[in-house]
Amino acid sequence: xxxxxxxxxxxxxxxxxxxxxxxxxxxxxxxxxxxxxxxxxxxxxxxxxxxxxxxxxxxxxxxxxxxxxxxxxxxxxxxxxxxxxxxxxxxxxxxxxxxxxxxxxxxxxxxxxxx
Amino acid sequence: xxxxxxxxxxxxxxxxxxxxxxxxxxxxxxxxxxxxxxxxxxxxxxxxxxxxxxxxxxxxxxxxxxxxxxxxxxxxxxxxxxxxxxxxxxxxxxxxxxxxxxxxxxxxxxxxxx
Numbered sequence: 001x002x003x004x005x006x007x008x009x010x011x012x013x014x015x016x017x018x019x020x021x022x023x024x025x026x027x028x029x030x031x032x033x034x035x036x037x038x039x040x041x042x043x044x045x046x047x048x049x050x051x052x053x054x055x056x057x058x059x060x061x062x063x064x065x066x067x068x069x070x071x072x073x074x075x076x077x078x079x080x081x082x083x084x085x086x087x088x089x090x091x092x093x094x095x096x097x098x099x100x101x102x103x104x105x106x107x108x109x110x111x112x113x114x115x
Numbered sequence: 116x117x118x119x120x121x122x123x124x125x126x127x128x129x130x131x132x133x134x135x136x137x138x139x140x141x142x143x144x145x146x147x148x149x150x151x152x153x154x155x156x157x158x159x160x161x162x163x164x165x166x167x168x169x170x171x172x173x174x175x176x177x178x179x180x181x182x183x184x185x186x187x188x189x190x191x192x193x194x195x196x197x198x199x200x201x202x203x204x205x206x207x208x209x210x211x212x213x214x215x216x217x218x219x220x221x222x223x224x225x226x227x228x229x
Binding site for chain 2 (some may be wrong): 004033035040041042043044045048058090103104105106107108109
């Protein structure tokens with residue numbers, strides 16, 4: 001029972017490098033999300049995709065781009081990494097039906113360090 | 116503005132003692148409320164959620180939470196803490212911005228003394 005799978009789990013980047021975080025879910029969920037987690041700040045939404053073919057900005061979208069490749073996959077790209085993007089990134093998904101109660105299911109996280 | 120406040124950054128309890136983690140929210144309508152737990156190096160696991168009905172909600176691992184509309188609170192409780200409960204706990208409220216987005220509190224880190 002995979003749930004939400006994200007790769008890579010750990011990555012070190014140099015300032016200015018680019019990379020893509022991959023995410024896939026096998027729960028047939030319509031909605032997918034990318035959050036970042038920083039100490040003392042909880043989780044903050046970077047981008048989300050309400051359904052296949054749509055994406056929207058969250059609280060902290062600057063410096064990131066996303067692609068909803070299909071219903072299963074939602075990738076997060078850092079075009080030119082900055083030290084301020086050092087964080088733990090979580091991909092998540094949810095069933096968009098009201099009966100689901102907005103429950104969001106998370107991946108195990110990707111630890112990104114930008115030096 | 117919608118927000119979630121977890122007033123306690125760190126809490127330490129002895130194994131076997133009772134636990135209450137506080138969560139206060141600001142929300143313009145009837146919220147959906149969640150508690151998630153994060154063990155070190157892991158993702159977030161849903162403990163319990165409230166979105167209608169009985170205001171006392173039972174979750175996994177022996178946790179429960181009570182929704183108190185008059186106090187805008189959704190405190191998490193456990194009658195007897197186990198060492199394996201040491202983790203970080205996040206309260207969240209949604210939906211936000213008209214869709215399935217959650218706003219998270221900053222988290223409470225729980226330490227358990229043997």
